[in-house]
Amino acid sequence: MGSPVAEAGELKAGVAKPAGARSKPRRKSKRHGKAQKASPQQPLTVAETEAKRMRAVNPAQYYRQNLGQLGFGDPEHALVQTIKELMDNSLDACEAMMILPEINVELIATEKRYEVVTNKTKDGSVRTFPIFKVSVEDNGCGVLRSKVAKCFGKVLYGSKFFSFKQSRGQQGLGVHAAIIYAQLTSLEPAVITTKTESDPSGYRVVLKIDTERNGPVVISTDEVKFERLHGTRVELMVAGDYTDKVEYFIKELSLANPHADLAFKVVKEPNSEPKQLHFKRANEILPPQPREIKPHLLSMEPGALLEMKSNDLCCKTAKQFLTRHFVRISEEKAAQLLKASGIRQDAPPKEIDVERLLKAAREGDLMRPPLDVLSPIGEEALRQSLRRMYPDAEFIGAVAREPWSYRGVPFQVEVGAAFGGQSVINDCDKVRESVFKSRVIRLGNKCPLIYDSKDCLLYKVVKEINWRNYKISQDEGSLPYAPMIIVVSLISTKVPYIVPGKFAVAYHEEIREQLRLALQTLGRMIYAFISHRQRQEHERHRQSIFQIYAKEVAKDLSYFTGIDEAKLLEGLLESAKHRKPSKTKAEAEPAKKPEPKAESPPESKKKVAEVQAQSIKAVEATTSKKAKRSLHEGLRKQSTLEQFFG
Numbered sequence: 001m002g003s004p005v006a007e008a009g010e011l012k013a014g015v016a017k018p019a020g021a022r023s024k025p026r027r028k029s030k031r032h033g034k035a036q037k038a039s040p041q042q043p044l045t046v047a048e049t050e051a052k053r054m055r056a057v058n059p060a061q062y063y064r065q066n067l068g069q070l071g072f073g074d075p076e077h078a079l080v081q082t083i084k085e086l087m088d089n090s091l092d093a094c095e096a097m098m099i100l101p102e103i104n105v106e107l108i109a110t111e112k113r114y115e116v117v118t119n120k121t122k123d124g125s126v127r128t129f130p131i132f133k134v135s136v137e138d139n140g141c142g143v144l145r146s147k148v149a150k151c152f153g154k155v156l157y158g159s160k161f162f163s164f165k166q167s168r169g170q171q172g173l174g175v176h177a178a179i180i181y182a183q184l185t186s187l188e189p190a191v192i193t194t195k196t197e198s199d200p201s202g203y204r205v206v207l208k209i210d211t212e213r214n215g216p217v218v219i220s221t222d223e224v225k226f227e228r229l230h231g232t233r234v235e236l237m238v239a240g241d242y243t244d245k246v247e248y249f250i251k252e253l254s255l256a257n258p259h260a261d262l263a264f265k266v267v268k269e270p271n272s273e274p275k276q277l278h279f280k281r282a283n284e285i286l287p288p289q290p291r292e293i294k295p296h297l298l299s300m301e302p303g304a305l306l307e308m309k310s311n312d313l314c315c316k317t318a319k320q321f322l323t324r325h326f327v328r329i330s331e332e333k334a335a336q337l338l339k340a341s342g343i344r345q346d347a348p349p350k351e352i353d354v355e356r357l358l359k360a361a362r363e364g365d366l367m368r369p370p371l372d373v374l375s376p377i378g379e380e381a382l383r384q385s386l387r388r389m390y391p392d393a394e395f396i397g398a399v400a401r402e403p404w405s406y407r408g409v410p411f412q413v414e415v416g417a418a419f420g421g422q423s424v425i426n427d428c429d430k431v432r433e434s435v436f437k438s439r440v441i442r443l444g445n446k447c448p449l450i451y452d453s454k455d456c457l458l459y460k461v462v463k464e465i466n467w468r469n470y471k472i473s474q475d476e477g478s479l480p481y482a483p484m485i486i487v488v489s490l491i492s493t494k495v496p497y498i499v500p501g502k503f504a505v506a507y508h509e510e511i512r513e514q515l516r517l518a519l520q521t522l523g524r525m526i527y528a529f530i531s532h533r534q535r536q537e538h539e540r541h542r543q544s545i546f547q548i549y550a551k552e553v554a555k556d557l558s559y560f561t562g563i564d565e566a567k568l569l570e571g572l573l574e575s576a577k578h579r580k581p582s583k584t585k586a587e588a589e590p591a592k593k594p595e596p597k598a599e600s601p602p603e604s605k606k607k608v609a610e611v612q613a614q615s616i617k618a619v620e621a622t623t624s625k626k627a628k629r630s631l632h633e634g635l636r637k638q639s640t641l642e643q644f645f646g
């Protein structure tokens with residue numbers, strides 16, 4: 001028997017049927033040329049069978065089946081992702097209100113278990129995970145009672161998708177994916193309690209998402225007491241595999257949002273002792289509020305522009321269409337663009353030739369979108385944040401580039417680093433004794449990106465930099481070997497994520513270039529710091545050598561000058577103590593407790609050793625007989641040894 005596909009092809013071509021195929025060729029409908037309904041005896045063609053299966057898929061059904069794309073592929077990822085999505089929304093809601101965020105996160109393991117079939121376990125094929133009660137409460141703007149059910153119960157429903165404004169959320173998917181995952185694994189509904197400023201009491205909605213029709217199923221609604229003046233609490237029951245990633249995520253979120261107060265409580269096993277962490281805010285300064293802008297003509301794909309002009313109902317003329325819907329297009333600019341693309345100014349928008357218009361926009365000197373619409377972390381705030389996270393770091397630095405744009409979308413990059421110190425070492429991977437690999441913290445709109453780092457532009461650019469130019473050892477194309485935390489932050493009205501789960505940033509030449517320049521500036525600061533530290537090391541060594549020989553020098557001086565030897569020794573040692581290392585112009589913050597030997601990367605360690613060896617020789621040389629004589633001569637002219645050596 002022929003394959004179903006071959007069979008269908010043969011029938012279409014009118015070739016003789018293979019054995020076993022139906023006896024009569026299908027008749028066409030007279031009116032529409034459609035195949036007539038098959039009688040029960042007649043087997044269907046492949047195309048007919050396929051046609052029977054065809055139906056529209058709604059986004060809730062799609063994501064229920066592809067939760068992995070949103071970060072809910074397995075209990076470990078899903079637990080972090082749930083917290084990420086809820087906390088992102090909380091921070092956005094606080095930013096909308098321009099209020100200092102206060103967010104409480106609770107993660108309590110319950111007795112309930114979630115079982116999955118797996119071939120990972122040796123003793124059986126079923127693995128069980130605890131069901132966690134996750135609760136995230138914020139002091140944000142809250143949600144209007146009339147909107148709660150849709151905001152949490154309809155996939156791709158939200159306030160951010162259509163706005164060209166920097167925010168952590170972009171799609172209208174995050175919290176819905178968490179709710180779908182929760183109901184799939186625990187069978188429990190979501191509980192949302194919210195209160196707006198004007199609402200006299202809190203409002204609680206218990207709901208599930210009906211994925212078959214992509215809409216909320218409201219189980220109950222109540223008026224309840226809500227402790228805060230405004231805010232939202234989302235409670236979910238989700239299957240999870242608790243790992244350190246959860247704590248890391250909250251720590252990094254706190255780093256990216258120094259003005260936020262984040263309290264975290266976790267009970268990892270049912271009835272076990274809770275662990276509590278409190279990331280207090282590093283400063284009380286609200287970052288500037290991001291501004292909403294219209295899209296830039298250059299950010300439009302031709303197809304999207306075509307659809308937009310075809311569906312436009314509010315503009316009578318092409319000129320109006322351009323000035324009303326796009327940023328940076330004045331009346332004059334619109335006239336120029338239309339002239340260049342051969343379109344009458346008073347022609348209806350439908351007559352616009354999108355390809356010619358976009359060509360004219362690309363060739364004309366269309367201004368970049370306004371760049372002061374973003375809300376960066378800020379260099380100072382990033383430094384404060386790093387200092388709070390890594391209090392014993394030897395070097396803290398941050399660099400913010402001026403805002404720029406990729407394909408008509410404004411963006412800005414900021415980078416920071418914490419170098420050396422035990423707290424930094426604790427967060428880095430140990431390669432071998434005293435050698436550590438740097439850790440990269442990636443931020444997209446002030447939110448940590450947790451997975452898929454290898455595909456992420458922010459990560460790739462860190463590896464592209466030649467850190468050896470900055471006295472840090474590195475294998476080509478890999479992360480530098482140094483106890484160092486590198487923060488790479490990208491903010492934009494639209495961060496170009498690779499997948500909807502927002503794990504990694506896609507490649508754009510403009511973003512890459514800005515990142516490269518920022519990291520190079522940071523590299524120069526680290527270079528200045530390492531050089532400064534090496535000089536300090538050198539100086540300390542010189543002093544220690546000096547102390548060794550001071551006794552002998554004091555003895556000789558006493559012989560020549562007749563001054564008491566003990567007094568001279570005391571004076572010499574005192575002089576050596578006050579001898580200051582040469583100053584540096586490094587922008588680096590001074591180290592708190594330098595422990596250079598333990599944390600030095602191998603190359604810089606080698607260099608320090610070389611410099612030390614040279615200095616030993618130099619000082620030893622000065623103690624030769626000839627040098628001693630010149631020392632005495634010099635001392636007659638110089639009042640202190642510091643001046644003499646200096």
Ligand SMILES: Nc1ncnc2c1ncn2[C@@H]1O[C@H](COP(=O)(O)OP(=O)(O)OP(=O)(O)O)[C@@H](O)[C@H]1O
Nearest residue numbers: 089093151158159160169170171172173174175232
């Ligand atoms: N804690 C909250 N406070 C106020 N509004 C909220 C809160 N959580 C969710 N919302 C509302 O619900 C909407 C849907 O949230 P959801 O996380 O699904 O999408 P999003 O944040 O818009 O985008 P993304 O998919 O990128 O997260 C949000 O746009 C917001 O309007």
Ligand SMILES: [Mg+2]
Nearest residue numbers: 089169174175
């Ligand atoms: Mg969201």
